[in-house]
Amino acid sequence: MSGGLLVAGTTSDAGKSVVTAGICRWLVRQGVKVAPFKAQNMSLNSFVTREGAEIGRAQAMQAQACRIEPTALMNPVLLKPGGERSSQVVLLGRPVGEMSARGFFGETGEPGGSSPGSRLRGGRQEELLGNVLDCLAELRGTYDAVICEGAGSPAEINLRRTDIVNMGIARNARLPVLVVGDIDRGGVFASFFGTVALLSPQDQELVAGFLVNKFRGDVSLLEPGLDMLRGLTGRRTYGVLPFRHGLGIDEEDGMAVSLRGAVRESAVSAPVGEDVLRVAVCAVPLMSNFTDVDALAAEPGVVVRFVDRPEELADADLVVLPGTRGTVRALEWLRERGLADAILRRVAEQRPVLGVCGGFQILGEHIEDEVESRAGEVAGLGVLPVRVRFAREKTLTRPVGEALGERVEGYEIHHGVADVTGGRTFIHDDEGHSLDGCRVGQTWGTHWHGSLESDGFRRAFLREVAAAAGRRFVPAAETSFAALREAQLDRLGDLIEQHADTDALWRLIESGAPQGLPFIPPGAPA
Numbered sequence: 001m002s003g004g005l006l007v008a009g010t011t012s013d014a015g016k017s018v019v020t021a022g023i024c025r026w027l028v029r030q031g032v033k034v035a036p037f038k039a040q041n042m043s044l045n046s047f048v049t050r051e052g053a054e055i056g057r058a059q060a061m062q063a064q065a066c067r068i069e070p071t072a073l074m075n076p077v078l079l080k081p082g083g084e085r086s087s088q089v090v091l092l093g094r095p096v097g098e099m100s101a102r103g104f105f106g107e108t109g110e111p112g113g114s115s116p117g118s119r120l121r122g123g124r125q126e127e128l129l130g131n132v133l134d135c136l137a138e139l140r141g142t143y144d145a146v147i148c149e150g151a152g153s154p155a156e157i158n159l160r161r162t163d164i165v166n167m168g169i170a171r172n173a174r175l176p177v178l179v180v181g182d183i184d185r186g187g188v189f190a191s192f193f194g195t196v197a198l199l200s201p202q203d204q205e206l207v208a209g210f211l212v213n214k215f216r217g218d219v220s221l222l223e224p225g226l227d228m229l230r231g232l233t234g235r236r237t238y239g240v241l242p243f244r245h246g247l248g249i250d251e252e253d254g255m256a257v258s259l260r261g262a263v264r265e266s267a268v269s270a271p272v273g274e275d276v277l278r279v280a281v282c283a284v285p286l287m288s289n290f291t292d293v294d295a296l297a298a299e300p301g302v303v304v305r306f307v308d309r310p311e312e313l314a315d316a317d318l319v320v321l322p323g324t325r326g327t328v329r330a331l332e333w334l335r336e337r338g339l340a341d342a343i344l345r346r347v348a349e350q351r352p353v354l355g356v357c358g359g360f361q362i363l364g365e366h367i368e369d370e371v372e373s374r375a376g377e378v379a380g381l382g383v384l385p386v387r388v389r390f391a392r393e394k395t396l397t398r399p400v401g402e403a404l405g406e407r408v409e410g411y412e413i414h415h416g417v418a419d420v421t422g423g424r425t426f427i428h429d430d431e432g433h434s435l436d437g438c439r440v441g442q443t444w445g446t447h448w449h450g451s452l453e454s455d456g457f458r459r460a461f462l463r464e465v466a467a468a469a470g471r472r473f474v475p476a477a478e479t480s481f482a483a484l485r486e487a488q489l490d491r492l493g494d495l496i497e498q499h500a501d502t503d504a505l506w507r508l509i510e511s512g513a514p515q516g517l518p519f520i521p522p523g524a525p526a
Contacts, residue, residue, distance in 0.1 A: 001032050001144045003510040006170045006206075008150035010181040010191035015213035017058045018247060018492060019180050020149040024065040025493030026502065027145060027509075035143040036062030039132040040077040040151060040165040042087065044288035044325050048411040052396045053093020054078060057291060062149070065489045073135040077128055077164070081286065082325055082372070091131070095394050129164045133172055140173075145509055148175060154207075155198040157524055167203040176208045176513040178505075184214035184243060189225055193520070196233055200524040208513040209235040211500065214243040234518040238508070239500030247491060271301025273474030277466060279304045280316035282339055284330035284358070288323040289413070292356055295452040298484050299462065300476045310342035317469035318352045319343060321359025323449060327388075327416065328373040331362045331380065340381060347383050352442045352465045360437060360445035361388045361416045371415050384438055384445050385422035390415045399448065401427045401435040404464065406456035410448030412436075418447065427451070442468045453481045 007023070009016040020036060027034040041056035048054055053072035063070035072093035079087040086100045139146045154166035154177065162168075170177050179195055181188040192210050199207065210229070215222065219240055226237045271277075281293055283306040290306075297304040305312075313319055321343075324330040334340040346353055355363040364386030367378045371390040380388070397412045403426055423438035426446055437446030444461075452458045459475035466473035496502065 001027075001506070001510050003144075003512070004140060004146045004148060004173065004175050005509045006148045006150055006166070006175040006177045008154045008166055008170075008177050008179050008195075008207075010153055010179060010188070010195050011185075012152050014180045014182045015241075016149050016151075016180055017062070019178075019211060019213065019241070019496075020147050021058075021062045021065040021489060022492035022496040023147050023505070024062055025489050026496040027147070028066050029493055029497075033144040034066050035068060035139050035146050036066060036074055036149065037136055037139055037146050038075050038149040038151070038165070039136070039169050040079065040128075041075050042079040042081065042151070044080055044286060045291055046078060046080065046090075046289065046413055048396050048398050048413060049093065050398060051093070052398070054090050054095075054394075054396050054413060055093060057289070058149070061485075061489075062147075064485065065492065073139055076132050076135045080288075080325055083286075088325075091128070092135075093396070129168065129172070132164050132169060136169065136173055147509075150177075153195060154179070154203070155195045157198055160200075160524060167199065167206070170206050171202060174512065175206065176508050177206045178208060178211055178238060178508070180211045180213050182213050183222075184216065188212060189229055192229060193232060196235070197520045197522065198524060201519045203524070204519055205517060206513050207235065207517070208238075208508050210237045212237060212240040215240050216243045233520055236504070238505055239496070241495050241499050244491070244495065247488065247495070269300035271473060272476050273301065273466075274472040275466075276301045276303055277317050277462065277469070277471055277473045278315060279318045279320060280307045280313050281305070281320045281322055282334065282359075283308050284322065284324045285333050286325035286329065288325050289357070289449045290322050292322060292449055292452060293320060295458055295481045296462075298481055299458070299479055301473060302462070308337065308339075310338040313339070313342045313346065317471055317473075318354060318465045319346060321353070321355040321362055323357035323359060323413075325358075326373060327358040327361045328367060328369055328375045328378050330358060331367070331378065334362065334381075344381060344383070347441070347443050350442045350468065352468050353383070353444070355384075355443075355445040357412075357414055357447050357449060358416075360384070360386070360447055361414075361418065363443065363445050364388050364418065367416070369416075383443050384440055385420065386438065386445065387419045387421065388416045389419070391417050395447075399435060401429055403427045403451070403457055404460035406454065406460050408448070408451050408454040408457040410446075410451040410454075412447050413449065414447055416447075455480055455482075 007016050007020045024034050038059050043056045045057040046054050047057045047060035049070050055075035059075040060070040076092050078090035081087045089096050089099050150166040181191050293304050296302050363383045364380040365382050366387045367380050369375050369390040395412050395414050400409050420438045423440045425434045426437035426439045427435045462475045
């Protein structure tokens with residue numbers, strides 16, 4: 001095989017990430033050397049590659065579906081929202097400044113960067129097309145096939161001129177386009193037809209057909225509609241994927257994701273011990289890398305829920321303060337909601353609290369921030385002996401260490417530099433020298449994302465939590481988070497193999513969109 005495909009969607013959250021991962025896993029099982037690609041991602045869930053580049057977690061998981069290491073080439077542009085109207089722009093794994101939405105999508109040359117030291121100008125998205133195409137070309141020169149994921153909808157007519165992630169890249173790279181629709185939301189036929197009908201004739205030439213996602217019921221009842229859709233558009237449907245619980249990979253944003261989604265949607269696996277363990281995650285503003293708690297939710301007998309009221313912490317055995325793109329804003333929110341006082345009461349009662357990245361910073365004594373919020377000096381919750389100063393350079397690493405007698409791996413993505421002045425060592429090297437974080441009583445803090453995916457460390461940590469909470473909870477000795485992830489990706493591959501026309505899909509990837517596809521009026525507005 002030699003070719004490519006763009007997986008677009010009728011809407012955000014239609015299932016593009018999942019379908020892309022499923023196609024990648026199906027192809028790699030056929031012996032195809034395949035890679036994922038998303039030109040531009042907007043997400044607060046990111047990952048650090050081996051070379052220290054920051055990319056979207058969805059692309060990292062899609063690389064795992066391909067059984068390859070993720071690289072910055074797979075997600076050259078990452079936008080990390082810092083509010084309703086601005087985002088940090090990460091180019092080829094490195095932050096280059098903060099930019100407003102108007103600056104990013106607006107006219108070239110207008111002032112765009114809003115952060116000190118920003119190297120951005122307005123209309124930056126249009127200028128990035130060359131970078132994006134170069135990355136895609138390099139991947140296509142290395143792999144047999146590249147499966148690209150679009151963003152939102154390709155029919156965003158107000159953004160088409162500067163588009164570099166949907167039809168903009170499909171046109172420039174001559175990629176066939178498969179449009180995914182979520183039938184569980186309703187209106188999928190109108191969405192399919194409307195998506196095509198709002199594209200220009202040149203764009204429509206590349207839209208090969210459709211893929212129905214999250215179907216429940218008897219497919220034979222759907223088939224007449226698919227036949228009518230083909231009659232209306234001249235385009236076939238390449239498959240109908242049934243609804244399956246817990247099949248999301250690390251999504252860009254949202255709550256019902258990954259393995260945590262499986263736990264939230266179905267019964268929690270029975271505990272090994274006598275008790276369950278209840279985990280409450282504070283749903284702070286601009287929450288980032290909330291996938292950190294997926295590994296907890298994967299443990300039999302662990303119940304994970306997201307909370308935003310102080311009374312919801314009362315029965316929790318563990319409270320988690322997750323990462324956030326806005327540490328100072330999250331701290332203010334905790335105080336406004338009464339959650340800060342509830343956390344301080346827990347700490348005084350020696351009940352377990354874990355802070356990760358921004359959550360760790362919030363638990364400290366003092367925050368000096370002239371970079372992220374530009375709030376200057378702010379008092380933290382004062383639970384951990386830590387003083388945090390925000391640096392302009394972002395820390396991006398993949399460290400390894402030990403904690404609680406177990407090997408632990410993680411990744412760091414933060415501007416805040418922590419000066420730990422006391423407490424017990426949390427994560428250390430082979431010689432016992434502190435690497436990150438600290439612990440005071442039953443309050444723990446670390447900058448390391450992903451540490452709970454280390455099975456031995458997670459079990460040791462949960463034993464500590466259970467003992468402090470007085471629960472007769474026992475971690476399951478056989479739970480392997482990596483194996484669960486692999487099984488999840490295999491299930492995605494199975495969906496494609498069993499419910500899509502893989503022969504037709506293969507031809508589409510290898511040969512491109514069929515010739516002579518009809519134009520569906522009215523087309524894109526002039």
